[in-house]
Amino acid sequence: MEESLIKEKKYSKWIWLLSIVIPIVVAILFTVNLQKLGYDVKPLTFLPPIYATINGITAILLFWAVAAIKKGNKTLHERLIKCCIACSLAFLAMYVAYHMTSIETKYGGEGIWRPIYFFILITHILLSIIIIPFVLFTFVRGISGSYARHKKLARITYPMWLYVAVTGVIVYLMISPYYIG
Numbered sequence: 001m002e003e004s005l006i007k008e009k010k011y012s013k014w015i016w017l018l019s020i021v022i023p024i025v026v027a028i029l030f031t032v033n034l035q036k037l038g039y040d041v042k043p044l045t046f047l048p049p050i051y052a053t054i055n056g057i058t059a060i061l062l063f064w065a066v067a068a069i070k071k072g073n074k075t076l077h078e079r080l081i082k083c084c085i086a087c088s089l090a091f092l093a094m095y096v097a098y099h100m101t102s103i104e105t106k107y108g109g110e111g112i113w114r115p116i117y118f119f120i121l122i123t124h125i126l127l128s129i130i131i132i133p134f135v136l137f138t139f140v141r142g143i144s145g146s147y148a149r150h151k152k153l154a155r156i157t158y159p160m161w162l163y164v165a166v167t168g169v170i171v172y173l174m175i176s177p178y179y180i181g
Helices: 002-030 046-068 073-099 113-145 145-179
Strands: none
Touching: 002 073, 002 113, 046 073, 046 145, 073 113, 113 145
């Protein structure tokens, strides 16, 4: 068996475990509101514009990473992808922290904007879950030197990840007028 396939197989169980555990843990934490449990915590209302900005930065870095690899710069490509993964993790931590300390914000838009918002939100959420194993397998294939398999999967991963990053910003811009406090 090719060495890169051995490495991929080695990480495969961890990737699938993380791909299942992360959405479950986030869903559980999303139901926990520290204020409602009686804890004296201030709502982290400053976080949404920060994590929306991180989503925007992720989109820019993804675009830059693809441009770098098209120019043959593997080192820059790898570094940018690692930054994208770090940004995604930072987003997730801030997103959970915000929802654990703040009251839920309801979207107040009306007319045609309401179904548009919910379409974008639902596709954003679903793809943010689906993208986890794609990102991790694509990353492992790249760092293990399985470049043909990496490239093949990256052609699917990149547009999904970019969509999640861009729609994260759009969702924020659409709901931000309705934030309280």
